[in-house]
Amino acid sequence: MAKGKYIMHHCAHCDRDARMELIGSTEQQPDRSWYRCTRCRHVSLLNVTELRRELEDSKKKLDRAEAAEYTPEKTYRIGEAIFHTDWDDLGKIISKERTSGGGSAIVVSFEKLGERRLLENVVPSPDTME
Numbered sequence: 001m002a003k004g005k006y007i008m009h010h011c012a013h014c015d016r017d018a019r020m021e022l023i024g025s026t027e028q029q030p031d032r033s034w035y036r037c038t039r040c041r042h043v044s045l046l047n048v049t050e051l052r053r054e055l056e057d058s059k060k061k062l063d064r065a066e067a068a069e070y071t072p073e074k075t076y077r078i079g080e081a082i083f084h085t086d087w088d089d090l091g092k093i094i095s096k097e098r099t100s101g102g103g104s105a106i107v108v109s110f111e112k113l114g115e116r117r118l119l120e121n122v123v124p125s126p127d128t129m130e
């Protein structure tokens with residue numbers, strides 16, 4: 001039972017990716033198990049079969065042909081694949097953030113470079129040109 005006791009999952013309670021500890025199963029729903037978030041201790045009933053499928057999906061190699069080319073002027077959706085031409089790297093948008101200047105940023109998990117933050121929805125204006 002020691003194997004597979006922990007899974008990585010996005011905890012809906014504390015709203016972050018956390019390690020979840022398997023604490024029990026239900027007889028009524030054999031494909032669901034109780035997991036406790038190691039961050040906030042919140043217990044959730046998770047469908048393990050579905051999670052495994054999601055994990056496999058997320059591991060799938062990104063396709064260059066399906067990825068949108070990154071430009072700061074565009075806006076993006078979480079889960080969208082993008083290609084950064086300068087870096088020659090493919091990435092998937094994992095979340096969005098507000099920048100300190102009130103702008104919008106995307107957090108991208110790149111295949112080679114790892115996690116990077118990029119601006120989006122940038123309005124080109126002569127005033128901001130260096």
Ligand SMILES: [Zn+2]
Nearest residue numbers: 011014037040
């Ligand atoms: Zn949590």
